[in-house]
Amino acid sequence: MRIALDAMGGDRGSEMAIQGALAAVGGRKDLRVVLVGPQHLLEQQLAEHARGQGDALDRISVHHAAEVITMDDSPVDAVRKKKEATIMVGFDLVKNGEADALVSAGNSGATMAAAVRKLGRLPGVSRPGIASFFPTLKKPVMLMDIGANVDCRPQHLYQFAVMASSCSRLLLKHERPRVGLLSNGEETGKGNALVKETHELLKKSPLHFIGNVEGRDVYRGDVDVVVCDGFVGNISLKISEGLAEAAMQMLKREIMKTWRAKLGYLLIREAFAGFKKQVDYAEYGGAPLLGIDGTGIICHGASNAVAIRNAIEVAASMVHNRINDAIVEALGEFAA
Amino acid sequence: MRIALDAMGGDRGSEMAIQGALAAVGGRKDLRVVLVGPQHLLEQQLAEHARGQGDALDRISVHHAAEVITMDDSPVDAVRKKKEATIMVGFDLVKNGEADALVSAGNSGATMAAAVRKLGRLPGVSRPGIASFFPTLKKPVMLMDIGANVDCRPQHLYQFAVMASSCSRLLLKHERPRVGLLSNGEETGKGNALVKETHELLKKSPLHFIGNVEGRDVYRGDVDVVVCDGFVGNISLKISEGLAEAAMQMLKREIMKTWRAKLGYLLIREAFAGFKKQVDYAEYGGAPLLGIDGTGIICHGASNAVAIRNAIEVAASMVHNRINDAIVEALGEFAA
Structure with missing residues (x-):
């Protein structure tokens, strides 16, 4: 199970994302986290924070993304113009099967818009x-x-x-x-x-x-x-x-x-x-996007490391439990 | 200043209304309260509660109303069928100038419907x-x-x-x-x-x-x-x-x-x-009805005596400050 994490999303910076990622992989050996953001910066911070955390570092990798969509950006504009933004690159990883889900504490409107643009909707979802x-x-x-x-x-x-x-x-x-x-x-x-x-x-x-x-x-x-x-x-x-x-x-x-x-x-x-x-x-693990053809979780902008870790776990649980298959099946069965 | 009080409105019975009325007239010598409800019952309860409260009793009277609109009644039906209900009789007092305002802790939908039916809307109010x-x-x-x-x-x-x-x-x-x-x-x-x-x-x-x-x-x-x-x-x-x-x-x-x-x-x-x-x-004195040609305050069903007293005072303040005149003037001036 490999969860992509928008490392630049939260109000509290990339360190919070790194701590959340470390907590998540520390607690579950079957989890891998891909930090999405500026490669050099993240690798440096990761090396600092991971000191003394044993093999946790083996289960965290960095995937480069140069841009960031801020809280003030208009979702529609940002998704169109900032093609190298962490959220966009993160959903590309999900689309290409390099990650199973994306977690972001960034601009929620943009995350939703990017999810729909990159992954599309599940069959039957309006x-x-x-x-x-x-x-x-x-x-x-x-x-x-x-x-x-x-x-x-x-x-x-x-x-x-x-x-x-x-x-x-x-x-x-x-x-x-x-x-x-x-x-x-x-x-x-x-x-x-x-x-x-x-x-x-x-x-x-x-x-x-x-x-x-x-x-x-x-x-x-x-x-x-x-x-x-x-x-x-x-x-x-x-x-x-x-x-x-x-x-x-x-x-x-x-x-x-x-x-x-x-x-x-x-x-x-x-x-x-x-x-x-x-x-x-x-404690509640963020807000799942439902109806997209993939898995995405939005976290509160003020998320701390516990919130990030919980969101990563909820994302893993959504993938593990095949929520999207259940949704497609239920929509077919329960068509109004 | 004379405020009508629906004595049967709250979840906590007429005793709460009587205590609220006593507290209101005890605090302000210029206030009179008209309890609206079953005459015999209210007079009996009033006599018991007012013991030792000096001249407060002189400033509280009872106006008979035989019916009660319950919380479960449909507002539209109740207003049509229960013509002798406390809320209906209370707004009649306001309409006829025998009271300046009505306070009720009863069915809020019915109170609103009764207000519109008995008093009508202020000029210009949709x-x-x-x-x-x-x-x-x-x-x-x-x-x-x-x-x-x-x-x-x-x-x-x-x-x-x-x-x-x-x-x-x-x-x-x-x-x-x-x-x-x-x-x-x-x-x-x-x-x-x-x-x-x-x-x-x-x-x-x-x-x-x-x-x-x-x-x-x-x-x-x-x-x-x-x-x-x-x-x-x-x-x-x-x-x-x-x-x-x-x-x-x-x-x-x-x-x-x-x-x-x-x-x-x-x-x-x-x-x-x-x-x-x-x-x-x-502590906040109930919810004023705005836009009716008269003054009415709805209290929470669970109101205690303090809430009733505060609502009576807010009602008096609304009348004293001629809120309705201000509304009519503002609507004329600010017509969109």
């Missing part, structure tokens, strides 16, 4: 999309789409449900993932025009459709796959991140007000760390 | 909507619409911006409220079709439009009014509630794991309480 894991009180829930498709038709949402359901079943070992449709009320008949039509499609499908779910159901863990358009999904994801960030700052402000609370914080710190681990995106 | 306050690191932000209009046209969102801006200016004392359009990216050109068209309308308007804002900007406090359709707004609100709830439970679970953390919790409890106060919807 619109590839981006899925993401949300932490819950129970198992993580998979939400799709989180931003690739802002204007959708019912047929697109239906396919998101089929694709995410296949992925959830194989990756998270749900026998029959419970699929919910994100709406402004649980009752059938609630929702905007798109949701109402999609509801009818899902009701007739062989998926384990449990009906509409509300925003507050997402974090309860009583649904495995939540379907929505990319506009709503993106706002759901980012409003959650924003709230978590703001809440932590508000709590910190309160704690800093008294010595008593500061002392209490020292005692409670480990519980906070355990909690943070539970809600941290880093 | 679609009345529901605004809500979100806590932030700085001042609360007002988001509109949170659920009344799930399918919107650009003109509707434009009017939400005008109405919420007037309300924010007068209620929260912002001189020139910063208006943001909720989207999946800050750059102009990001968004679904509805957002892109609305962006153009807002750009040309005399509002203090600061452009698109993302989900994560909502809680930062760098914008005063956030505009979105009711589908997206409802999901934003409920996903926030769900995350806050789940996060608290996850944290509690971690704290309960060790004695050390439990002890720490005892010391830190007050900071938690201070934090909870900051994020609690109860």
Whole structure:
């Protein structure tokens, strides 16, 4: 298993990618990582970081790519003009069979655009999309789409449900993932025009459709796959991140007000760390691109080495579990 | 100033409404509250609760209403069939000038429908909507619409911006409220079709439009009014509630794991309480209906007495500040 890693993608530079790669191959002997980026720089950094890590270096290689697509680049323009960019070269490796998947913490729009351009869509897929894991009180829930498709038709949402359901079943070992449709009320008949039509499609499908779910159901863990358009999904994801960030700052402000609370914080710190681990995106292994003819994972721009390592493992698991074969089969079987 | 209060609306029964009413008139001598519900029951409960509260009783009266619209009732059917329901009778009081505003913790769809039916829309308003306050690191932000209009046209969102801006200016004392359009990216050109068209309308308007804002900007406090359709707004609100709830439970679970953390919790409890106060919807005084020819406030079904009292005060402040006059004037001036 060989995973290509965009070494220049994250906000935190190539060192984070290298550390993530080392952690990944250190943990699993069957994994190889191909770092994609400026050859000279990466080889130098790799040699420094790999000191004392035994044979890990044998399982990491570097593939040269001269350009970088930045977070500010327009995805469409960048994919057209920056042909030597890490993301483009990375997907070339996947296309040519030199890598099984690409992981990138870079510009997510450009990663999606590059995936479609280089690898194309799976047969039967109208619109590839981006899925993401949300932490819950129970198992993580998979939400799709989180931003690739802002204007959708019912047929697109239906396919998101089929694709995410296949992925959830194989990756998270749900026998029959419970699929919910994100709406402004649980009752059938609630929702905007798109949701109402999609509801009818899902009701007739062989998926384990449990009906509409509300925003507050997402974090309860009583649904495995939540379907929505990319506009709503993106706002759901980012409003959650924003709230978590703001809440932590508000709590910190309160704690800093008294010595008593500061002392209490020292005692409670480990519980906070355990909690943070539970809600941290880093633990959830990035956002799989679903519907492309290949495997790609987008990581948060702020990803640390743990997040990169987890994303590499999720990518390997997607390839190992033949998610794409399952998607093609399910789309054929469940054609709406 | 006389505020009608739907005494049967909340999940927690009429006692909560009575306590809220007592707290409101106890704090402000210029306020009167009219409890709307079953006369005999309410008078009995009122007499019990008001013991020892001096002259508060003089400023609370009861107006009989025999029926209740439940949370499970369909708003459209309920408004047509339950003519004697507390919400219907309450808006009759507003219509007839016997009350200045209605506060209800009941079925929000029915409250909106009843408001439109009994009071009608303000001149120039295409679609009345529901605004809500979100806590932030700085001042609360007002988001509109949170659920009344799930399918919107650009003109509707434009009017939400005008109405919420007037309300924010007068209620929260912002001189020139910063208006943001909720989207999946800050750059102009990001968004679904509805957002892109609305962006153009807002750009040309005399509002203090600061452009698109993302989900994560909502809680930062760098914008005063956030505009979105009711589908997206409802999901934003409920996903926030769900995350806050789940996060608290996850944290509690971690704290309960060790004695050390439990002890720490005892010391830190007050900071938690201070934090909870900051994020609690109860502190934010409910969700104003904007665009109706009268004043109405919807409270959370789970409202406690503090939430009811705050909503009564916000209702009084809306009337006192002549929000509706400001809305009509702004809509005339800012006609898109």
